[in-house]
Amino acid sequence: MNPIKNISRRSFVRSIGLASGGLILACNTSIFSDKEKVPENLIDFNPNLFVQLNSDGSLILIASRSEMGNGVRTSLTSVIADEMEADWDMVTVKQGTGDKKYGDQNTDGSRSIRYLYETMRQMGAIAKVMLISAAAQTWQVSEEECMAENHFVIHSSGKKLGYGDLVEKAKTLEPPTDFKLKNPKDFKYIGKHLKGVDVKEYANGSAVFGLDKRLPNMKYAAIERCPVTFGTVKSFDKIEALKIPGVENVIEIPRIAKPFGALGGVVVIASNTWAAFKGKEALKVEWDFGENKVYDSEKYMNMITKNVHKQGKVSKDTGNVNRAFKNASKIVESTFQLPHLSHAPMETPNAVAWVQGDTCEVWAPTQDPQSARKEVSNYLETDRENVTINVTFLGGGFGRKSKPDYVFEAVMVSKAITASKT
Amino acid sequence: MITLRINGEKHSIDVAPDMPLLWAIRDIIGFTGTKYGCGKGLCGSCKVMLDGSPVQSCMIPVSAAKNKSIITIEGESKNLQLLQESWVELNVPQCGFCQPGQLIAATALLDKNDNPTDEDINEAMIGNICRCGTYQRIKKAIHRTVELKNQS
Numbered sequence: 001m002n003p004i005k006n007i008s009r010r011s012f013v014r015s016i017g018l019a020s021g022g023l024i025l026a027c028n029t030s031i032f033s034d035k036e037k038v039p040e041n042l043i044d045f046n047p048n049l050f051v052q053l054n055s056d057g058s059l060i061l062i063a064s065r066s067e068m069g070n071g072v073r074t075s076l077t078s079v080i081a082d083e084m085e086a087d088w089d090m091v092t093v094k095q096g097t098g099d100k101k102y103g104d105q106n107t108d109g110s111r112s113i114r115y116l117y118e119t120m121r122q123m124g125a126i127a128k129v130m131l132i133s134a135a136a137q138t139w140q141v142s143e144e145e146c147m148a149e150n151h152f153v154i155h156s157s158g159k160k161l162g163y164g165d166l167v168e169k170a171k172t173l174e175p176p177t178d179f180k181l182k183n184p185k186d187f188k189y190i191g192k193h194l195k196g197v198d199v200k201e202y203a204n205g206s207a208v209f210g211l212d213k214r215l216p217n218m219k220y221a222a223i224e225r226c227p228v229t230f231g232t233v234k235s236f237d238k239i240e241a242l243k244i245p246g247v248e249n250v251i252e253i254p255r256i257a258k259p260f261g262a263l264g265g266v267v268v269i270a271s272n273t274w275a276a277f278k279g280k281e282a283l284k285v286e287w288d289f290g291e292n293k294v295y296d297s298e299k300y301m302n303m304i305t306k307n308v309h310k311q312g313k314v315s316k317d318t319g320n321v322n323r324a325f326k327n328a329s330k331i332v333e334s335t336f337q338l339p340h341l342s343h344a345p346m347e348t349p350n351a352v353a354w355v356q357g358d359t360c361e362v363w364a365p366t367q368d369p370q371s372a373r374k375e376v377s378n379y380l381e382t383d384r385e386n387v388t389i390n391v392t393f394l395g396g397g398f399g400r401k402s403k404p405d406y407v408f409e410a411v412m413v414s415k416a417i418t419a420s421k422t
Numbered sequence: 423m424i425t426l427r428i429n430g431e432k433h434s435i436d437v438a439p440d441m442p443l444l445w446a447i448r449d450i451i452g453f454t455g456t457k458y459g460c461g462k463g464l465c466g467s468c469k470v471m472l473d474g475s476p477v478q479s480c481m482i483p484v485s486a487a488k489n490k491s492i493i494t495i496e497g498e499s500k501n502l503q504l505l506q507e508s509w510v511e512l513n514v515p516q517c518g519f520c521q522p523g524q525l526i527a528a529t530a531l532l533d534k535n536d537n538p539t540d541e542d543i544n545e546a547m548i549g550n551i552c553r554c555g556t557y558q559r560i561k562k563a564i565h566r567t568v569e570l571k572n573q574s
Binding site for chain 1: 437438441442445448449450452453454455456457458459461465467494495496506509510513514515516517518519520521522525551552553554
């Protein structure tokens with residue numbers, strides 16, 4: 001198979017649609033929100049949603065997936081940089097907020113590269129082609145006489161222009177309809193050893209995980225949970241909890257009875273985490289244990305073990321197990337059982353939420369900022385555009401943090417605090 | 423008021439004397455590099471140096487830390503910066519959350535032992551859990567730090 005592909009505009013758009021669930025390309029749309037524009041003395045070139053090249057040569061690439069030790073902020077962006085012939089030292093990675101425009105962002109199932117590899121290559125290739133065109137037009141030569149290498153466009157005569165110097169011209173161009181991807185043998189970053197873009201911040205303690213986000217006057221809350229899953233609060237006594245210095249309020253948040261809905265419980269709101277923890281210990285809560293009161297892990301294990309031997313729904317059928325057993329010279333049989341397990345990320349699920357009127361901003365270690373955005377906007381009965389989900393570093397995710405429940409709970413608490421003030 | 427000396431600077435804070443040092447550092451003073459993992463002295467993410475010894479800051483009340491020298495991951499000590507450089511060079515962190523604690527534990531080790539063996543490292547680092555499993559790279563980076571120190 002020829003690794004170099006010509007991609008027509010139509011098939012290109014279609015392939016992106018398949019790869020990422022409806023990614024929309026925009027030309028010269030800033031990848032920043034208005035409040036965080038590029039510095040005034042710089043001009044920016046945004047050939048697509050993932051690339052911003054500034055006139056000083058600095059290159060900002062969007063990571064649309066969550067970083068939790070998967071290295072995705074390095075891997076996805078290095079694919080763009082490779083196709084773009086960019087200098088890796090000029091790259092800064094910006095984390096995409098939860099937004100459908102990036103396609104599917106659910107960083108779950110070990111498939112970020114598998115799903116986004118081609119798309120990221122295309123993002124880089126588009127930028128490169130436009131920069132080559134900009135240089136060719138500047139020199140009034142044919143594009144075929146130009147090539148891109150390490151943040152420069154070079155003409156066959158030897159003259160060259162840096163990427164930053166091409167920004168102004170490139171801004172005026174349309175994205176290409178036909179372009180080629182690199183031959184994999186020419187990859188500089190893909191498949192090579194690269195230093196993780198965040199390693200330094202991890203090592204000096206400056207990387208901001210969800211638990212590290214701080215806002216002026218923010219409150220810290222801890223939730224006392226029912227010891228039985230999906231149980232609910234019957235009544236609670238907050239008198240002793242309120243006596244603890246730093247504890248400011250105690251409220252109840254309900255269980256939202258849907259898959260991965262809020263578990264609910266009694267929330268101690270305080271001026272620091274320790275006070276909130278102590279407040280929790282001082283609570284007296286009466287619980288309605290609900291239907292899981294009679295749940296028996298051992299019985300459940302026995303039931304599912306028996307179920308293994310029942311006829312199930314066939315979803316894939318290859319070979320013939322019964323025949324293989326019948327004809328085998330030796331049969332080894334064993335039963336493997338695993339109990340209920342906690343995902344146990346080192347950073348416990350947490351979120352910072354700030355509800356202000358119809359709008360809400362969240363900072364959370366989430367694997368799936370779009371589902372969090374959807375749940376939060378539904379709960380607040382506000383447009384999705386009014387909800388911003390900032391993705392922090394995740395101290396491990398393991399699938400637990402692809403669920404929005406804990407983000408949603410922080411929003412419930414923030415809303416309750418806001419309501420109590422008005 | 424309790425006065426804490428963190429990374430060479432004094433901070434006077436008004437907190438309950440039984441507040442664990444961890445929360446004073448993170449929520450009151452605002453150094454968030456020291457991590458909360460378990461709050462029960464099991465994982466090592468919250469390690470800081472207290473008068474030269476590595477301690478789990480979630481288990482030490484602030485009252486026991488007053489007038490002592492506290493070094494966090496944001497601080498400086500003769501081995502911490504060298505270890506951080508090796509950590510970056512060898513791409514040690516994966517999700518990164520436990521690494522501040524790992525680095526403090528490694529600093530304490532090198533402060534006492536100029537040339538630790540694999541066994542010394544295992545023993546010194548046993549109280550620090552990494553859920554991603556970067557143990558092999560941590561070990562390499564400690565050896566690499568010793569190597570760089572011997573070269574200079």
